[in-house]
Amino acid sequence: MLGYxxxxxxxxxRRNRALTALMVLAVALGIGASMTTLTVLHVLSGDxxxxxxxxxxxxxxxxxxMKGLSADPEPPEQLTWTDGMNxxxxxxxxxxxxxxxxxxxxxxxxxxxxxxxxxxxxxxxxFFPMFGVPxxxxxxxxxxxxxxxxxxxxxxxxxxxxxxxxxxxxxxTLQLQGTAFxxxxxxxxxxxxxxxxxxxxxxxxxxxDIFVPLSTSRDLRMEHDGSVDCWGDSGGDPNNLEHVNCxxxxxxxxxxxxxxxxAYKAFLENYSRDQHALGRxxxxxxxxxxxxxxxxxxxxxVPDDTLLQTWLAxxxxxxxxxxxxxxxxxxxMRRSGELGVRRALGASQRALFGxxxxxxxxxGLAGGFGGLLLAMxxxxxxxxxxxxxxxxxxxxxxxxxxxxxxxxxASLLAGVLPAWRxxxxxxxxxxxxx
Numbered sequence: 001m002l003g004y005x006x007x008x009x010x011x012x013x014r015r016n017r018a019l020t021a022l023m024v025l026a027v028a029l030g031i032g033a034s035m036t037t038l039t040v041l042h043v044l045s046g047d048x049x050x051x052x053x054x055x056x057x058x059x060x061x062x063x064x065x066m067k068g069l070s071a072d073p074e075p076p077e078q079l080t081w082t083d084g085m086n087x088x089x090x091x092x093x094x095x096x097x098x099x100x101x102x103x104x105x106x107x108x109x110x111x112x113x114x115x116x117x118x119x120x121x122x123x124x125x126x127f128f129p130m131f132g133v134p135x136x137x138x139x140x141x142x143x144x145x146x147x148x149x150x151x152x153x154x155x156x157x158x159x160x161x162x163x164x165x166x167x168x169x170x171x172x173t174l175q176l177q178g179t180a181f182x183x184x185x186x187x188x189x190x191x192x193x194x195x196x197x198x199x200x201x202x203x204x205x206x207x208x209d210i211f212v213p214l215s216t217s218r219d220l221r222m223e224h225d226g227s228v229d230c231w232g233d234s235g236g237d238p239n240n241l242e243h244v245n246c247x248x249x250x251x252x253x254x255x256x257x258x259x260x261x262x263a264y265k266a267f268l269e270n271y272s273r274d275q276h277a278l279g280r281x282x283x284x285x286x287x288x289x290x291x292x293x294x295x296x297x298x299x300x301x302v303p304d305d306t307l308l309q310t311w312l313a314x315x316x317x318x319x320x321x322x323x324x325x326x327x328x329x330x331x332x333m334r335r336s337g338e339l340g341v342r343r344a345l346g347a348s349q350r351a352l353f354g355x356x357x358x359x360x361x362x363x364g365l366a367g368g369f370g371g372l373l374l375a376m377x378x379x380x381x382x383x384x385x386x387x388x389x390x391x392x393x394x395x396x397x398x399x400x401x402x403x404x405x406x407x408x409x410a411s412l413l414a415g416v417l418p419a420w421r422x423x424x425x426x427x428x429x430x431x432x433x434x
Contacts, residue, residue, distance in 0.1 A: 045301075065232055076247040094255065099123035104222050106175065118210050140185055159209045272287060364407045
């Protein structure tokens with residue numbers, strides 16, 4: 001029966017090709033605009049670490065003075081050196097990593113490569129196993145290297161390709177800020193977006209060239225290039241960040257179950273009370289513990305203009321569907337004579353309704369192909385922009401399938417009213433009019 005309906009739908013659409021083209025174009029324009037913005041939103045708001053993000057949490061404390069205290073304050077987004085190191089050394093989570101970003105001068109041994117500033121992440125040993133970072137060669141460092149302020153480094157595969165032609169460079173020496181570092185590992189394919197673990201160096205499309213122990217970076221006074229928020233008389237001296245009232249570090253912890261989350265939050269509250277008793281904290285305990293997706297939502301990582309564009313595109317789709325409804329209604333009502341003959345020969349309203357919806361579905365399928373081409377064009381235009389997320393605008397398999405499901409579903413929805421109206425006319429009147 002479906003095959004028969006499909007054959008009737010194709011024959012009907014061929015009879016009035018101009019009207020069919022208008023309906024397909026209306027659907028394609030709406031789907032193309034909608035899928036362009038929805039794909040961008042899908043890329044920007046996706047889970048950067050599927051399978052792991054639900055067990056990774058970002059702790060926040062409030063060590064500030066009483067100045068500017070509001071009724072329901074949010075704690076600072078980052079940690080002080082003292083608090084970060086205290087929480088790191090307490091080791092109350094399965095794993096924990098303290099970090100911040102910066103830029104480090106790199107002097108290649110190759111004479112044909114000029115010195116340049118390398119993007120760096122200063123972190124601790126658990127960073128690599130906690131985030132499931134893959135390695136092409138070697139591995140990360142251990143807690144012993146953190147404590148010893150060891151001169152070890154992990155480099156990205158892109159930097160390894162640039163300096164060593166992609167060969168195994170583990171054990172070789174890299175000159176950073178005039179100091180020799182031993183390469184411990186080379187990363188594999190790892191590009192989480194958004195850049196959730198260190199948002200202060202950029203949200204999207206950013207990868208570090210090198211990873212250095214945090215303790216080593218402070219020992220060598222490597223440049224800190226993230227955000228620094230201070231209070232009181234602290235001036236935020238980049239060479240003295242360990243001893244001032246400034247937040248500038250990010251801590252991530254791995255908590256494997258709800259009981260662990262509750263226990264760690266209780267630990268943060270008790271820690272805050274202890275620091276308040278010692279006179280370090282002036283405010284009452286004020287802690288937060290957000291997982292990866294909650295943290296991204298709190299930080300409003302997805303640009304506001306992307307959300308606005310998505311709503312506008314969906315509104316445009318509605319306008320296109322309203323026009324399609326009018327065109328379908330005109331087309332179906334013009335076939336009242338044909339429909340009357342079928343009813344007189346015994347076809348039920350349900351059968352006619354199914355036939356007309358099949359025709360709407362074929363229009364949706366054709367509009368889906370046109371919308372896909374327009375969406376590809378739209379995403380190409382997005383990639384030409386200067387925004388940091390622009391190069392991420394690619395349609396994956398999931399969004400490809402959504403395009404056709406969305407298109408066919410929208411067309412079927414648009415066809416419900418015209419099909420219902422066409423099937424409700426009395427057969428005798430249809431036959432008399434024919």
